[in-house]
Amino acid sequence: MRMDVIEVDAVEKVFDVRRRAGRLRRERHRVRAVDRVSFTVRSGEVVGYIGPNGAGKSTTVKMLTGILTPSAGRVRVAGIDPSRERTRLARRIGVVFGQRSTLWWDLPLRDSYRLIHRLYRVPDTVFRANLERCVELLDLAPLLEVPVRQLSLGQRMRGEIAAALLHDPEVLYLDEPTIGLDVVSKARVRGFLRDLNEERGTTVLLTTHDLTDIEQLCGRVVVIDHGRVVYDGALGGLHAAGESERMLVVDLEREFAPVGLAGVRVVRVEGPRQWLAFPAARSAAPLVAELARRYPLVDLSVREPDIEAVIARMYAGRSA
Ligand SMILES: Nc1ncnc2c1ncn2[C@@H]1O[C@H](COP(=O)(O)OP(=O)(O)OP(=O)(O)O)[C@@H](O)[C@H]1O
Secondary structure, three states: OOOEEEEEEEEEEEEEEEEEOOOOOEEEEEEEEEEEEEEEEEOOOEEEEEOOOOOOHHHHHHHHHOOOOOOEEEEEEOOEOOOOOHHHHHOOEEEEEOOOOOOOOOOEHHHHHHHHHHHOOOOHHHHHHHHHHHHHHOOOHHHOOOEHHHOOHHHHHHHHHHHHHOOOOOEEEEEOOOOOOOHHHHHHHHHHHHHHHHHHOOEEEEEOOOHHHHHHHOOEEEEEEOOEEEEEEEOOHHHHHOOOEEEEEEEEOOOOOOOOOOOOEEEEEEOOEEEEEEEOOOOOHHHHHHHHHHOOEEEEEEEOOOHHHHHHHHHHHHHO
């Protein structure tokens, strides 16, 4: 049976900040970075944790690693309370921060890996097998003797991901793992993560602003905004939540006035071609049938909305 490996229940994090209020006065001010957030992640799931800047994503991930203690609520990762047993938890999780390195800057990659081997007390056979696998799949062989500071961003990121996996973690947190990478490196990292999840059943919580990461990796997304969960479900369902539209592009035999169909908005007419927007959740089939019955239809295509637009619309709706 699949278990919940990450449990976040009514979790809050409030920061006390001092702000200047005049020449000498400082005012205390509270920032509620995470506001009664609840979600669970089952073993083997890949979940995207997304939201605009300052939404509370990093603060949540820091509570999941034990770096920060929640102000209220309950967090469990692999049954462990992260802030109480951070060291024990560290053996069960892997963490990759796209913007921060966990490797030793002046050491060759291989030496960083040796240190991790010893620090985490990884059994020799496990370490060797994992290193071999990562070196092969992430193409690290030519890089092992190179000091980390000489690696390109894409090379270093592959090195970081390997470092996070050498101790066989059940859960992997990835914070912007493809940030700044070129298209080829992004594809390689995504392919590796997909295989890792499929073959090993590693649970992944992925924070990213790159929606292709989400589309290609995540079966489910949790969207957070102003510290609160505003959506939790399948990626496809975001369209309905964001009230997004699909587009039917039709070519008629000749020019017509904008077609009149219930539930359809004509957004553009160019000669015999018309662009018809309709709710994304609705089936296109009856619309096409009705069109074909009433107009001389020559050709058509359906365009899916892009997720970025959907999420932007959802955020806008929330703050309005
Ligand atoms: N140590 C801190 N002290 C005070 N305020 C903080 C602290 N850390 C985060 N915050 C505030 O909490 C809120 C949430 O920040 P957080 O870094 O979790 O957002 P995020 O969703 O990860 O954003 P981004 O996408 O920009 O990384 C922000 O308003 C931020 O300024």
